[in-house]
Amino acid sequence: MDQVRTAVVIEDDADIRSLLSTVLEQGGFDVHSAGDGYSGLDLVRAHDPLVTTLDVNMPGMDGFETAKRIRAVSSTYLVMVTARTEEIDALQGLDAGADDYITKPFRPRELRARIDAMLRRPRARDDVGVPAGAGGDGWLEHSGLRLHRQMRTVEIDGAPLELTRSEFDILADLLAAGRRVRTKVELALMLRGERSDGSAYVSDSDARAIEVHMTNLRRKLGETPTLPRWIETVRGVGYRMTAD
Template sequence: MDQPRVAVVIEDETDIRSLLGAVLGQAGFEVYGAATGVDGLELVRLHQPLVTTLDINMPGMDGFETAKRIRTISSTYIVILSARTEEIDALQGLEAGADDYIAKPFRPRELRARVDAMLRRPRHRIDGALQDPSDRQPEAAPVLSAAANGANGIWLEHKGLRLSRDTRIVSVDGVDLDLTRSEFDILADLLEAGRRVRGKGDLALMLRGERSTGIEYVSDSDARAIEVHVANLRRKLGESPANPQWIETVRGVGYRLTA
């Protein structure tokens, strides 16, 4: 018998915590609730949930700090639900490691849809190790090659940067990088696109698990969230936007690999 999917709800308001528990329970999750960030962190450590929801304004440790600490011990999908609707709050939540940010009051169907979209994306592997960082072509567009990683996976390569979708491993010159799911998926998308420009709207839809048909709505906050993810990705890669080694900005449009 399959083990039940687990979710942790970290919310100091009892009514909202109960509502979230009911919504996730109807989606097939076994739900554990906590009223503080400290207690929620311990639940995540104990149960290793697939999904964790967070409030920001909680007594003691706030949601931003809680998200950062959760991200050091778990690859759980983190959804922040908060009455704070300023763009800076959403960006700060994403920078803290959240996968999504939903404003309160929220619609249960929207939460279910957001969670379903996240679950269509593979989980980020945080314990893998690259064994063979050789055979790269520094000046070429992405190269597909077989790598000795204990499996016959396909690696995307560009100037010493290597990525495997199968193992969810990314490395630069043999050193593994710790990326969030969104950062990994954006980097994989850019590597596969090569020199083709990927617009911010295209990347936002990709993160939501949707394909572009030309009629979808992508908000300014969605586009700004992509900018934050790319900025975090560049920081972890150790490159400067002014002199990029891997990802260059196409002003007013989006991003693509360097030549």
């Protein structure tokens, strides 16, 4: 029998909270729910969920601040749920540490699809051949940067680096590709657990989300696009690792 998976729903609207809980329960999750950020943070600490959905517009501590506090204590897959139509709000959620976002009103199938895509991610590129920078012990290495996919660990010059799941997956994908350029479309599809076959659709928001993840990743790495130690921007195309 499959191990029970745990999810936390943080949503102040009782009807939407019930809908989110039902969708996740139908997906095989044991769901705990809260109506505000403080209670939701307590649930995350208590249950260490695999997935957490988080409303942006809540009284008291809003979703952005809640996301930052969750990120300080948990690596849960974090999905921001927002009724706001401005793209900047969703991108601000990513900047706070969310892995994905979905806007209200949403279809239950869409939410399930996004969560299923996130859960597929660690296996998304397992069939990629071992790149030049990979050692026999499973580490991907480049200029003092080391990443181990199975252990979900990143180090810079021996010091550990904390990344969100999305940032980790993007960095792992780039390291595996080496000097091959990865486009924003390819990276967005990777985060959705899909492969590029020429027919998949990637929205402007998805492409912009990759830019936000990349900005956050570079900030944590301590580099800039103009002086990259690790990640090089190929203007108008995408990203790749720098030359040795």
